[in-house]
Amino acid sequence: MAPQDTIRRHTISVLVDNEPGVLARVIGLFSGRGYNIESLTVAEVNEKDSLSRITVVTSGTPMIIEQIKAQLDRLVPVHKVKDLTLAGPFIEREMALVKVSGSGEKRVEALRIADIFKARVVDATITSFVFEITGTAEELNRFVELMDQLGLVDISRTGAVAMSRGAAGL
Incomplete structure (x- = not known):
């Protein structure tokens, strides 16, 4: 090509x-x-x-x-x-809400992975979490892949927001 x-x-x-x-x-x-x-x-x-x-x-x-x-x-x-x-150079970020359901060791593992990815718990019940995560599309994809193995229930993503680096505007 x-x-x-x-x-x-x-x-x-x-x-x-x-x-x-x-x-x-x-x-x-x-x-x-x-x-x-x-x-x-x-x-x-x-x-x-x-x-x-x-x-x-x-x-x-x-x-x-x-x-x-x-x-x-x-x-x-x-x-x-x-x-x-x-x-x-530019900065590009997405935000996602990721709902994970599980108990026992899977619940603990979901919290551990969320901590590694700096995801925040924005809702919690006895059987589920909703995490808020911000990062590049690739980072969000990796987080979702890991959560898929632990009881992923739902995802909502914003799509990319971006701007050039440095002092200049659009």
Whole structure:
């Protein structure tokens, strides 16, 4: 496979007007062209100017990623598009709630593993725990794999949030 054909995971940050329909337009851009969204988060980041940040994780060849960025940039409510993967060092985190059910030694082991991963117990009953864990997608995946062996019941994940490192903004 030539470098221009290599499919790579990209984290793209998009600053948009916080108004109805903007998220639907961004998602429509992806679905209308058959691009997959691996993770999507959105939240208001500037109440005064009514701006939201959409963080999209997608995969594609360099040509497809450039097309995605160019098409996002042309949408009217979009103020700025930044491919964090290409822009330099960036921080990316996810949060998950992980419910584990068990008793006896499995319960003790779940608590021990949670401590290693710095997961916090946010709910506990006699037969279950709900852990809150924050980290990279890979860290969360490893935690979930281990909990799966101990009585995993349910998972809820936020998707990636990200920003570039250093003093510069989006």
